[in-house]
Amino acid sequence: MFISGIGIIFTRGRGIDSFENALMQGWTDPSWTDSFPAYRVAKEVLSDAALSKKIRRADKFSKMAVFSALDAFKDSGITLNSNETIGIILATAFGPHTTTFSFIDDILDYGDAGVSPTKFSNSVHNAAASYISTVLGSCGPTVTLTDFSYPFQNALLLAESWLKEERCKHVLCGCVDELSVVMEYACKMKMKTAEDGKIRPFLFSDCPVSVLGEGAAFFMLSEEKCKNNYGEVSEIKLFGESKNNPDIIIIDADGMTGDESDYEKISNTGLPLAGYSPVFGSMKIGSAFNFAAASLMLKKQHVYRCPVLDNHSQMNLCSSTSETNITGINCVRICRSDQISIINIKK
Amino acid sequence: MEEVKEMNLADIRKLLKELLIESLSLEDIQPDEIADDEILFGEGLGLDSLDAVEIVVLLQRNFGLEVKDMKQGKEIFYSIDTLARYVYNNTRIK
Numbered sequence: 001m002f003i004s005g006i007g008i009i010f011t012r013g014r015g016i017d018s019f020e021n022a023l024m025q026g027w028t029d030p031s032w033t034d035s036f037p038a039y040r041v042a043k044e045v046l047s048d049a050a051l052s053k054k055i056r057r058a059d060k061f062s063k064m065a066v067f068s069a070l071d072a073f074k075d076s077g078i079t080l081n082s083n084e085t086i087g088i089i090l091a092t093a094f095g096p097h098t099t100t101f102s103f104i105d106d107i108l109d110y111g112d113a114g115v116s117p118t119k120f121s122n123s124v125h126n127a128a129a130s131y132i133s134t135v136l137g138s139c140g141p142t143v144t145l146t147d148f149s150y151p152f153q154n155a156l157l158l159a160e161s162w163l164k165e166e167r168c169k170h171v172l173c174g175c176v177d178e179l180s181v182v183m184e185y186a187c188k189m190k191m192k193t194a195e196d197g198k199i200r201p202f203l204f205s206d207c208p209v210s211v212l213g214e215g216a217a218f219f220m221l222s223e224e225k226c227k228n229n230y231g232e233v234s235e236i237k238l239f240g241e242s243k244n245n246p247d248i249i250i251i252d253a254d255g256m257t258g259d260e261s262d263y264e265k266i267s268n269t270g271l272p273l274a275g276y277s278p279v280f281g282s283m284k285i286g287s288a289f290n291f292a293a294a295s296l297m298l299k300k301q302h303v304y305r306c307p308v309l310d311n312h313s314q315m316n317l318c319s320s321t322s323e324t325n326i327t328g329i330n331c332v333r334i335c336r337s338d339q340i341s342i343i344n345i346k347k
Numbered sequence: 348m349e350e351v352k353e354m355n356l357a358d359i360r361k362l363l364k365e366l367l368i369e370s371l372s373l374e375d376i377q378p379d380e381i382a383d384d385e386i387l388f389g390e391g392l393g394l395d396s397l398d399a400v401e402i403v404v405l406l407q408r409n410f411g412l413e414v415k416d417m418k419q420g421k422e423i424f425y426s427i428d429t430l431a432r433y434v435y436n437n438t439r440i441k
Binding site for chain 1: 370371372373374375397400401404407408
């Protein structure tokens, strides 16, 4: 399965070029609201005159999904013949919960007859995938996946099976999650927020700090190698050991999954280690953004400096941005010590 | 809702335009770009059936008015002017 296009919306803008610039630039201060840091997506990033009529009713969650999916499609340069279909897989941890809570609030405030039908339709998890399908005019299979531990990994596995079964030649596969007042409150109560706004992926703490993020990352995945190619996904392991020997390991540690001490074991190989969550924020779907970083590294043959280098374990971190010669990267996510997921991407 | 009783027709038209833009996410349109007699649905402002339901909710929430008869709704929802007259006449009865 080949990666032929990438689309991204995150705190520092829209598009794969913005993401690469952010990786080059390194860590920047998050925005602070009531002393709470978060990597929020600005409203201005979510306007697109060309799409304004088609997605007039879409909420922020759906807009982030549509823009990143469409950008991934455009980035691939693929033009579809009339008989070709494209699959759409959208993965999320929390879905459009801002709209869902607003809809519930409206029921309490105005009664069930006084709630907005648009809010109701947007509160459904599958709304975002439907908007993508409408904007692209796609008639292929469309699925929304919800998972708190491995949303991106599960989406990739499904995309791989669709391509193997020849249900479609290309799959737009990605993740989206948003921030909300409720989410910020829950994190304030339940998690440890980085007081200086810095996620520290390499401390391998059993009580790690987080800085919430939001955004969307989509990938055009193709059965065959296309003109625009970022690399090949050669292995997706949800639980188990990898067969591949990578040149670099990227870890998803971002303070969102609790105890991160197990990352130390898998990282202690002497191989160069990276983790880019301080660029985009802590998210259950953070794997998709690190996967985008890995894809860029393979395509451009560039290694990006880890944005926050704090490291007590003498790990061999990617500590400078430079040209490199790499053929494979493992993207690792651990939610429980017996559940280590590895995605291997090859040049 | 009480203050609506004090408003004249022009003020109600202005308020309705602002409410329509906000409720229907007509972000590219300014209130003064909607003519008082512009047809709201179809070839006019381009609203559709889901917008009609949204307007029903808007009238209920902001003015306490219920539109249950869709035949009547067609006449009321024809333009900003017809909507404003409906709001003006019915908020004064209450």
